[in-house]
Amino acid sequence: YTEIKRLFRSPDEYIGKTITVPGWVRTVRDSKTFGFIELNDGTFFKNLQVVFEDGKLDNFKEITKLSVGSSIEVEGELVETPNAKQPFELKAKRILVESFCPADYQLQKKRHSFEFLRTISHLRPRTNTFSAVFRVRSLAAFAIHKFFNERGFVYVHTPLITGSDCEGAGQMFRVTTLDMKNPPRQKEGDIDYSKDFFEKETSLTVSGQLTGEAYALAFKNIYTFGPTFRAENSNTARHAAEFWMIEPEIAFADLKDDMILAEEMLKYVINYVLENAPEEMQFFNSFVDKGLLERLANVVNSDFAHITYTEAIEILEKNKDKFEYPVEWGVDLQTEHERYITEQVYKKPVFVTDYPKEIKAFYMRVNDDNKTVAAMDLLVPGVGEIIGGSQREERLDTLEKRMDEMGLNKEDYQWYIDLRKYGGTKHAGFGLGFERAIMYLTGITNIRDVIPFPRTTGSCEF
Ligand code: 4AD
Numbered sequence: 123y124t125e126i127k128r129l130f131r132s133p134d135e136y137i138g139k140t141i142t143v144p145g146w147v148r149t150v151r152d153s154k155t156f157g158f159i160e161l162n163d164g165t166f167f168k169n170l171q172v173v174f175e176d177g178k179l180d181n182f183k184e185i186t187k188l189s190v191g192s193s194i195e196v197e198g199e200l201v202e203t204p205n206a207k208q209p210f211e212l213k214a215k216r217i218l219v220e221s222f223c224p225a226d227y228q229l230q231k232k233r234h235s236f237e238f239l240r241t242i243s244h245l246r247p248r249t250n251t252f253s254a255v256f257r258v259r260s261l262a263a264f265a266i267h268k269f270f271n272e273r274g275f276v277y278v279h280t281p282l283i284t285g286s287d288c289e290g291a292g293q294m295f296r297v298t299t300l301d302m303k304n305p306p307r308q309k310e311g312d313i314d315y316s317k318d319f320f321e322k323e324t325s326l327t328v329s330g331q332l333t334g335e336a337y338a339l340a341f342k343n344i345y346t347f348g349p350t351f352r353a354e355n356s357n358t359a360r361h362a363a364e365f366w367m368i369e370p371e372i373a374f375a376d377l378k379d380d381m382i383l384a385e386e387m388l389k390y391v392i393n394y395v396l397e398n399a400p401e402e403m404q405f406f407n408s409f410v411d412k413g414l415l416e417r418l419a420n421v422v423n424s425d426f427a428h429i430t431y432t433e434a435i436e437i438l439e440k441n442k443d444k445f446e447y448p449v450e451w452g453v454d455l456q457t458e459h460e461r462y463i464t465e466q467v468y469k470k471p472v473f474v475t476d477y478p479k480e481i482k483a484f485y486m487r488v489n490d491d492n493k494t495v496a497a498m499d500l501l502v503p504g505v506g507e508i509i510g511g512s513q514r515e516e517r518l519d520t521l522e523k524r525m526d527e528m529g530l531n532k533e534d535y536q537w538y539i540d541l542r543k544y545g546g547t548k549h550a551g552f553g554l555g556f557e558r559a560i561m562y563l564t565g566i567t568n569i570r571d572v573i574p575f576p577r578t579t580g581s582c583e584f
């Protein structure tokens with residue numbers, strides 16, 4: 123078998139040769155004596171044009187009955203077509219039908235809405251848009267591993283089941299057993315954890331950071347890349363209950379180093395995808411988001427902006443009539459505020475730093491003003507926040523004081539406190555929401571359309 127990608131990437135190796143290509147029929151047109159099939163084999167964004175002729179095939183009649191979605195194998199000669207829109211076509215000598223696709227197939231050749239395609243998540247990767255999205259997703263994941271690997275970062279697999287709430291926001295999914303002989307549920311709303319599998323209350327992780335820190339304080343530079351879970355009751359286009367996060371953690375490093383790393387990583391991933399998925403990126407630029415390629419080129423070639431939270435609030439307060447949610451120093455920024463800053467004011471990625479400590483997690487390093495923490499969020503046009511990070515509190519006494527203030531049980535976090543006690547040092551890290559990065563790379567505006575089988579509030583299909 124020959125893959126269609128190879129034909130497009132090195133046609134000279136194949137022109138004039140007889141090859142066999144398996145694939146799925148995207149379209150079929152025929153007249154009395156000949157016809158065309160657009161064949162896609164999944165290895166490449168573009169289709170291979172197949173021509174078939176009566177007299178040259180022993181099953182011409184059968185082939186004229188082929189339907190969209192059918193799977194076939196074509197043996198034929200690859201010939202150049204200098205005057206056509208495709209560079210070559212496959213002149214069929216033999217076509218084997220693996221399976222005919224019945225007429226009730228939902229993916230007929232027409233434009234389907236994203237909403238409709240979400241209801242057939244098992245079929246949508248066969249469309250142009252979703253084949254492009256999910257190949258870009260795969261390439262971006264690889265680029266992230268490549269980036270960190272080239273810099274000597276150790277990839278750490280942090281646990282998915284956890285006993286701690288990293289972000290302290292209480293947005294966790296509980297983990298219990300369904301052992302009916304030994305039911306964890308004693309009475310409605312009351313679970314006896316001493317009888318449950320772990321003999322304590324456990325949840326799915328919202329972030330790999332805390333255990334990631336333990337490894338950074340052994341390996342200096344590490345990253346995680348895995349699924350995270352949040353029971354956020356926000357039914358928006360950028361929140362999912364199950365999403366993937368990339369979380370580097372760097373020791374002997376501060377917030378500035380953290381932001382430099384984030385900017386380099388994002389630019390690296392953009393460049394990698396532009397180089398390795400040019401057809402897909404061109405497609406997004408033409409059909410999904412007209413200014414995409416120009417915008418990404420600007421991002422790669424310019425420096426990200428930096429402002430403090432306090433400066434952001436000043437800008438927002440001057441424009442407060444433009445917003446639904448009120449702004450004043452101390453409030454958390456809403457999506458509309460984030461997007462205003464990055465889309466209207468800077469028109470490029472912006473790091474917002476030094477947020478009020480009250481609205482951020484316990485582990486962030488308290489600044490000298492004792493009011494703000496060494497936190498950074500990266501906001502990008504079209505999406506809003508895609509990265510959240512901080513320098514971590516390395517001072518034992520300050521950390522314990524913060525944990526008390528926030529009502530955390532220090533016994534549960536003794537291991538985390540030990541990281542300060544034994545060989546503690548300044549360190550920092552961040553979390554990149556992988557799906558939000560894919561939205562940014564493709565111009566797709568709904569997170570449900572960059573996750574193969576999305577899980578969101580009220581929806582867990584498949
Ligand atoms: O800002 P967050 O909550 O930061 C953390 O979890 C830190 N522990 C990261 C760290 O410092 N190691 O989340 C990080 C990113 C957000 O900026 C956003 O891109 C993404 O994760 N994110 C979500 N993506 C999709 N759906 C959700 N419900 C998300 N919640 C956060």
Ligand code: MG
Pocket residue numbers: 499507509510
């Ligand atoms: Mg955040």
